[in-house]
Amino acid sequence: MRRRSLLAACSAHAVHDGLTDVIYVLLPIWQAQFGMSYAQVGLLRGAYSGMMAGFQLLASRAARRWGRERLLVGGTALAALAYLLVGQAGGLTVLLLALLLGGLGASTQHPLASSLITDTHEAGGGVKEALSQYNFSGDIGKTLLPGLVGLLLTVVSWRASVTLIGVLGLAAAVLLWWLVPTQAATSLGPRKASAALAGKGSANGLRALLLTGTLDSAVRMGFLTFLPFLLSSKGAGTAGIGLALMLLFVGGAFGKLFCGYLGARIGMMKTVWLTESATSVLIVLAVYLPLSGMMAMLPLLGLVLNGTSSVLYGVVPELSEAGKREQAFALFYTGTIGGGALAPVLFGGLGDVTGIPVAVMALAATVLLTLPLSWCVQRALDR
DSSP states (O other), X not given: OHHHXXXXXXXXXXXXXXXXXXXXXXXXXXXXXXXXXHHHHHHHHHHHHHHHHHTHHHHHHHHHHHOHHHHHHHHHHHHHHHHHHHTTOOSHHHHHHHHHHHHHHHTTHHHHHHHHHHHHHTTTSOHHHHHHHHHHHHHHHHHHHHHHHHHHTTTSOHHHHHHHHHHHHHHHHHHHHHHSOHHHHHOOSOOOOOGGGSOOOOHHHHHHHHHHHHHHHHHHHHHXXXXXXXXXXXXOOHHHHHHHHHHHHHHHHXXXXXXXXXXXXXXXXXXXXXXXXXXXXXXXXXXXXXXXXXXXXXXXXXXXXXXXXXXXXXXXXXXXXXXXXXXHHHHHHHHHHXXXXXXXXXXXXXXXXXXXXXXXXXXXXHGGGHHHHHHHHHHHHHO
16 A cells, blocks of 8 residues: 555655746747747746646645545646647737646645545655655656657657647556555544644644745746757757756756755754755856856756755645645645746846846845744644
8 A cells, every 4th residue: 555655655756846937938939929028928927826826725725625646636737738738829818827737736736635645645755855756756757758858859859849749648547547546545534643744733834844945946936947948049049948957857856866865854943044055056157157167067056046945845745734744745835836837027128128137046045045944843843
């Protein structure tokens, strides 16, 4: 049960994160084809993330009535169908509606898959390590699908590329229907928590954690939105942008796995201070380095940019009340993905006025706000 649940959750995370981050490769193409401003580019990215964030609490509640299996499979199929619609979009309106539909489907994955892992691993321990593997799998999807689209764009049109991605997503929904254990999918009632994860029920600590995660996600999503344009200004083509994203996500995948284990060893606060400080410095370097130096640095930037999230996810069960972890995960993901949805719009508007380099530098400054917040989270954990 533990192994199959972990495999199902990791598979869902890989597919959904891959579908989500394919958008980054396509944004410059859509901007050129539909004549969009940077704020409109941010709106497209934010539409997907905003729907994903806004419906996670509803997905968590709906799972209690309909079951995790139906919600995970149905959400995956809906996200895949959205990409089939994107492939037929003839204008900005249809494209926006398709991305809203995709975000709605994606809203089912994070709270349900995370709580599935927590529920099936709490009795035997190792929840933080299992969540690290879960986060690692998400970045595997981020590496493979955007990289695949980057390669496809060199031989076929973007419409054919996203249609193929949609077909792959539908195949993944069928696989998930077979993978999710029926017992784990339906056992959503109150359960006795293990002593290690009984939950401190710290409202202040959970709020500080939510704000920390929101800022971290905002910086990550903002940087990922503008990275293709920063690369383009340095002379990178479509294939080069796809390769750069692949390098960043490879580093991010190992960062989520490594930092999750590191946080379990040295503590949440020390890990966050290490990763977020490094993120700020490396984002500044990305603005000033030439293309070759930037490409060489991207795996390391990906490691620290994405690694923080694993540490923060692992703390959610400790600060939530026993029996309410699914709601806590849904609330946490709503805030973090909501911040990720808003950041491209806000910093996109700044980029229209000041240019992309200044907007990226503002992101580097914003990430430092997580340092005092992580100290507040640590205080709640220590009580």
